[in-house]
Amino acid sequence: MSTAPSAITRPHPFTDEDLSRIIEMAWEDRTPFESIAVQFGLSEGDVITLMRRQLKPSSFRLWRQRVTGRATKHQALRPPAVDRAYCPTQYKHR
DSSP states (O other): OOOOOOTTTSOOOOOHHHHHHHHHHHHOTTOOHHHHHHHHOOOHHHHHHHHHHHSOHHHHHHHHHHHTTOGGGSGGGSOTTOOSSSOTTTTOOO
């Protein structure tokens, strides 16, 4: 039984800038995996695989601990009051 390989098992078409943004979004508490899927076409499993390959082992373990069970990383589990993907002050110019 063969299944089609996920997008991440093939050589990825992402630029270094794309990879940096995907990793940044994956680390952000308020950015759900669904947003990464919409922008880059990666499922949650693909993001996990990408993070495992791109991060040092210790950083990957810290990230997994951080996102495991975090309701804001999944659109369906987010409370209705969380209606944005970032802190209101995150992108303000200082």
